[in-house]
Amino acid sequence: MSFYRNRGLRRAVALLCGVSATALSPTLLAQDQTGADKNIDEVVVTGSRIARPNLESPVPVTSVTAEEIFETGSTSVGDLLNDLPALRSTFSQSNSSRFLGTTGLNLLDLRGLGTQRTLVLVNGRRHVGADILSNAISPDTNTFPSDLIERIDVVTGGNSAVYGSDAIAGVVNFVLKKDFEGLQFRGQGGQSGESDGGNYYGSVLAGTNFMDDRGNIAINVEYAKQEPFFASDRETMARQGLFVLNQQDPVSGAGIVNGSDGIPDRGYFHDVRAVTFSNGGSILATPATTSGFAPCGRGPNLVLINPMTPALGFVNSPYSCPLLFTPTGDLVPQTGNRIGFGPNGNFDGGNGSNNREGKLLGIYPTLDRVSVNVVGNLEISEGFKPFIEAKYVQTDSTRWGGPAFFQGSTIDADRERPRFDNPYLTDANRAAINATRASAGLAALSGSTRFLLFRNLADLGGRQEDAKRETTRIVLGANGTFAENWNYEVAVNYGQFREDTLVYGNLQVQRFALAMDSVRNGAGQVVCRSQIDTDAAYSVDFLFDTDGIANNEPSEIYANSQLAGDIAACVPVNPFGEGNITDAARNYLLTDTTSVGKIDQTVFSASLSGDSSNWFSLPAGPIGVAVGFEHREDEIFFEAEELVAQGLTFYNALPLLAPPKAKVDEVFTEFRIPILRELPGFQELTLNLAGRYADYGDAYGSTGGVFAYNGSLEWAPIDSVRVRAGLARAVRAPGLSDLFSAQSQNFAQINDPCASRFIGGGTSTRVANCLAAGVPASYDHVYQATPEIRSGGNPDLNEETSDSLTLGMVWQPNFIPGFSFSADYFDIDIEDVITAPTAQQIMDACYDAPDLNNQFCGLFQRWDAAGGPAFDPGSQLTDPQAPYALVNGTLQQTLLNYASSTARGIDFELNYARDVGNLGSFSTRLVYTRLLQLDDYLDPANPNRPDQVLYELGDPKNAFNWDTDFTTGKLKFGYQMRYIGRQVINLAEEVFEVGGRPPQNEDYAVKKYYHGLFYHDVRGAFEVSEKVNFYFGVDNVADKLPPLGLTGTGAGSGIYETRGRFYYAGVKLNF
Incomplete structure (x- = not known):
């Protein structure tokens, strides 16, 4: 059992748990204090540094208590918090492997505004970051001890005035247990319904008082293990589901589709096999013309027809003829139903590769975590109470990805394409290649001519990345009263x-x-x-x-x-x-x-x-x-x-x-000014003010000195109602990686804005600017491979600034004991956002500006009419060294202070707890977020044009958690429903009116949305005695997996459950 030696604190905790027995609580309204309750000690709540006589906060706070963490059976605090509607699943375990160096990390992202804009604290103090290659600011919440956490407070809105830089979206504060006394053992294990993705956890927590209860020390040792699983382990993920272009909806054979014409641009296919990715190698014979040759057929085998519109009788361009190398080295035609546009297209089914075989696509990485945490305090006198917090955590994580590959210009177009006289190419294969080329109207290959080969090097094995991480933290300090x-x-x-x-x-x-x-x-x-x-x-x-x-x-x-x-x-x-x-x-x-x-x-x-x-x-x-x-x-x-x-x-x-090492000095102040109290209509009216000045010197780019401030008003017209409003200016100085990351290699998907098929998609100046840059009107290049670019930091960055508004109320009626309801509106506007325009935005901005004299045209180079030095049409070296094309490796994607973001929404929370006669006790909680706006402003050529993020993958308009518990005798049963609202298949602008512009393409695909999903979790516990508690649970009872080809590994799709149904059981022993 655990004991709190501070009687007042024990009463405060009891008050907190009594109002929200199921653990997620709103900021609580003060109860009438009578008798002993008036002796409750003042406490410091997250969002303020001033001790208060109750558990009220001047800003909206949602709390997750230790009981919540225990009851859910979660062994990953980060994944547990990502279930809260206020947090985006940007880096959960299922999608932590999508960037270099992030495997196994859990990083928190409030409101979807970026992990670097959520300040994570432990006991109100900063914690060292973990994501070195991105921002080096965000801590890995996997390193936080589950059984030593007392509660987690999530605060919305700018809080830089109270806690410093990075608190743009808000603060997540992990409050550790203090004065734990006793010995606790906990062990837990679980697996998915497919008998994989195992999750195992063991913890020992021991604490004792000493020196006549004036001191306390506690130590917690934890071990957690996450086992991997792969797309090939799930039937729906083992096949690659994709939206593929509809050949029934072309624009005059140009290879692109008509928008908003009543015919879907794309259909969904469950087993897509690309012609440009093959584990054995594939070659293509592209027909010489769109009319004279069609050796591999024209048009689709599967046709999408809008039931409201007759199918168009359009004759499409012919398909190329893909041939696959078998393990014996023989060439065979690729089979399956042809889908998509020619000349390449894709196949649905057949004998091609789908990039999901074996370990080519890992869903969960492995994760082994060992942690040791120590907390202690000693009251030598009222005026001197030294304390310590110390931790050492080691995590080992492994991810698996697809193998190295080449597509004709991935490494070097002149060297990765084999010569036709390659000794490993048999005479029979040479004859087959030339026969196919002849049927496509192409000249025969011979001698040293190089030909295009697409290959996944699966026989070299997948790419495996092991990350061993060590986190050490120690806090030494003293506090006291005078x-x-x-x-x-x-x-x-x-x-x-x-x-x-x-x-x-x-x-x-x-x-x-x-x-x-x-x-x-x-x-x-x-x-x-x-x-x-x-x-x-x-x-x-x-x-x-x-x-x-x-x-x-x-x-x-x-x-x-x-x-x-x-x-x-x-x-x-x-x-x-x-x-x-x-x-x-x-x-x-x-x-x-x-x-x-x-x-x-x-x-x-x-x-x-x-x-x-x-x-x-x-x-x-x-x-x-x-x-x-x-x-x-x-x-x-x-x-x-x-x-x-x-x-x-x-x-x-x-x-x-x-x-170089960076240093910052900060001073801050905060005031809580009571204006009215215990008057009719004004049981309380309090003004809160805070300010902070930070001097970043010369180490943080052009930031220099910055000022942040908060102001809020609390009004309680009657005992049961509290209204709060706040304004805040917050700042985020650029991180060291933002400023000093060297130019590194990256790759980007680019549609050339000067290509004739894309030139009409820009401003009225694009055509003239492309011609002025020397690109002829006939240019129509499509990059077959992702061009290499440079990306890196910028030492001249300034700070980001945000202005946030919060308005809220809490209702806790006296006539419904145990009931509370809160609603809080938030509005966060961020200016001078540090971000790198995409390669596409850089090229578009160059030609969409009034003229070529702008900052973006100098960030890349093009070839002239001769193309690259190795360009040889006879050897099919057409990309990326074609005439006028982007010179590979020249585009510089650097960070700039040019963007802005806005997030608005309303958080609702309802709690109700009561005894049910002699049957037991009942409690329920609903946490619901309704986003009203989530926009980025990223267009350099039109900075006032919103890019709507709301409704896009990972950012639904509606999300809620509803949790209910019933306890009777030694038994406890729990049920949780989680809802994730619908999200658009591609871009919000295609479906909704954005910035005064009508929907850009409502026919993007046969479906507009990933439908909303409900997840259902059940749990139970049996308290054998005061010392022994058995518990069990089933998460995702309905066995829901990500919809429509998603795997949870890509951007935004981590919002979905990927393991399917998951069973767990454990035991907790207290002595």
């Missing part, structure tokens, strides 16, 4: 996060390019051509080159230094057919690479709080005051081994990140 009602606290808070990442089987791209070019030597043996022909030597000198010409950049110098060794060790590769790459070739091509990262944070803080009662009081009471000072130092470091840093592996090039 002059009866004044309190102080001083503390030093040090945190370190360290990450060691190991990537298994990283493909060395320079070696791959050498191994792909093979020839028979004089003895008839197949060898690498570079070993007998010096002209075939090749170094990866294309990385970040702006003109395709050697320029002695570091990556080129390093590649050249490795060339001789790579040629000497070269082992030729047979790329034709899965399983034909030998062990020797695999060992030559693959290497295990490492990287290391570290974040250090030190915070010195001192605060003083009290009230004016020793000197004066207003008629309604004394003025509450808090003042304080903070000094913070941040330091980050990331380094990948040189092979990766210089871009010689398939893994993205990751340069060194080692900015």
